[in-house]
Amino acid sequence: MARAVDRVYTRLRADILDGVHPAGARLGEAELAGATGSSRTPVREALRRLEVEGLVEILPHRGARVPDWTPEDLEEIYDLRMLLEGAAARRAATRIEPEDTARMAELCELIERCCAPGGAQDLDRVAELNAEFHGIVRTASASGRLVSMLNSVTQLPLVMRTFHRYSPGDLDRSCAHHRELVAALRAGDGTWAESVTRAHVLAAKAVLLRAASAEVSAEETSPRND
Amino acid sequence: MARAVDRVYTRLRADILDGVHPAGARLGEAELAGATGSSRTPVREALRRLEVEGLVEILPHRGARVPDWTPEDLEEIYDLRMLLEGAAARRAATRIEPEDTARMAELCELIERCCAPGGAQDLDRVAELNAEFHGIVRTASASGRLVSMLNSVTQLPLVMRTFHRYSPGDLDRSCAHHRELVAALRAGDGTWAESVTRAHVLAAKAVLLRAASAEVSAEETSPRND
């Protein structure tokens, strides 16, 4: 990570994903250059990279903004994610190593512990462990293009903070899916792995759609103050 | 297209796709800047964009090159293309307008005429018409992300010049697929459309794999001179 452009890129990306720059925020080149201690050149490059990934939108002569997501975007994104994540699971079933499935089983334990209601519940950690869990499957799919496509539909602010919207029942089902996916991969059954994964993604989509429509009706009763 | 970076990007992309810069060719910033009449800055930006699209690979402090494709890449690319193009056809089946299917039927005619052996055969024109044909389906899928993903696995030198490897039988089958796809879309049957499309892509993959292995064995007998 010696290069300035990588520092800027990584930080900016993390900041967008963590909500430091909320949807609609303006991203001035000079401003970011000052904040990161570099000049405008690496900032420009980082912004262009993020534009291609869909994390920022750039209007000619008008600068960069963080795009905001419509319900149609959400539909699109989750349909694609179902398709791609399912394909990755299918490929992984015949390629994954036992040590990988072992680590996945371990992660199931850890995730379930962090999901348990009470003081020990830590949904941010769940998101982190969940990312590692699915990351193993993607890596095992042994398709670089597939991985990068998946990143472009999962490395999004909307998707990253999704666990905070899960009900206890949603969390249980998610964990059950994880267990089943491990079983499918251990069995080397690509169709099984793909099916579970698709169900897993569609369940997540349903949660998000439910949460989104709830937010809309909440906004209707109490107008926001911005 | 007023901006210099767009000019450079478009031209460089076209040159790579047309084989002006063959696989493995080195792309120096200063050299390209001179050739396009601009400075290094827009060239750098264009190269970065092409890197994300997978059309060039950039090594830190070592410059940009046109990547060369391994048989594994080809497998990956066509598997993804089958998946995505199939999904696009499925979505398109319930969204496409009659005027679009009418144009597709027209294109079938034109393509078949250009495929016919003899003096009128024009495979470059086939590639062009074929691109329009499938472009209509993609547009009708009404998913910007899906379209851009598809571009990243079809806008490749390898894929663009694929028709020159088709036998007469391959061409016939391809045309039959096109006709059937139009019928499926007119029927509004997503599953049918997806199935035909997947077959279409897999058939293309088989042609390419056959051609690739033939080239390899040809190289073994007569060493290349570069």
Next chain:
DNA sequence: CTGGGGTCGATTGCATGCAACATAGACACT
């Protein structure tokens, strides 16, 4: 009070200068 035109400020887009890094070649040493 409202709509149109013009000017000003701020920001992006591009060009260029300088420094850092990587490769290639020569040379000395084993």
Next chain:
DNA sequence: AGTGTCTATGTTGCATGCAATCGACCCCAG
């Protein structure tokens, strides 16, 4: 002869200056 190091050279990476463009504000006419 082979290998390791050192240097020379070309390239990329970054910083900054300048011009072009866009948006906002203000002024003025109706």
